[in-house]
Amino acid sequence: MRTRFKRxxxxxxxxxxxxSVACLSYFGFHVWHGSFGLNSASALxxxxxxxAQRLDEVSEQRETLERRVKLMSDGSIEADMLDERARLMLDVIREDEIVYFN
Structure with a gap:
């Protein structure tokens, strides 16, 4: 009996x-250059x-507005607050007044 060995x-x-090298290269490239990779970590x-800075600014503006609303909505509107808002919104002044807006 003869057997043939396959070369x-x-x-x-x-x-x-x-x-294996192809897969490692593919994933290695995306670890470095991907949207959440090492290069984009500094940009993130x-x-x-x-x-964070923008959040601080917006939070400060919100607190300011909340204080102003609290002054107007506690049952009695402050006269000077009402006067200020009317002058600002309607551009109403008397002839003998000079108004400076900040």
């Missing part, structure tokens, strides 16, 4: 390492700082 092809033993940090 292994040379490129067959390089298929799995080549696929800069954006976070900008948004």
């Amino acid at each position: 292994r092809q040379r490129f067959g033993r390089f298929i799995i390492p080549a696929l 940090e800069v954006r976070r700082v900008e948004l």
Whole structure:
């Protein structure tokens, strides 16, 4: 009885390492250059700082508006607050007055 041994092809033993290198290269590239990769981490940090500053500004404006609303809505409107809002919204002044707006 004779047996024939199949001769292994040379490129067959390089298929799995080549696929492994290709996969590692693909994922490695996206770790570095992806939208949440290492390069964009610094840009995301800069954006976070900008948004934190904007949040502080908006919070301060909100507190100012809340204080003004509280003065007008506690049952009795302050006369000077009503006068100020009427002058600002309607551009109403007397002839003998000079008004400076901040």
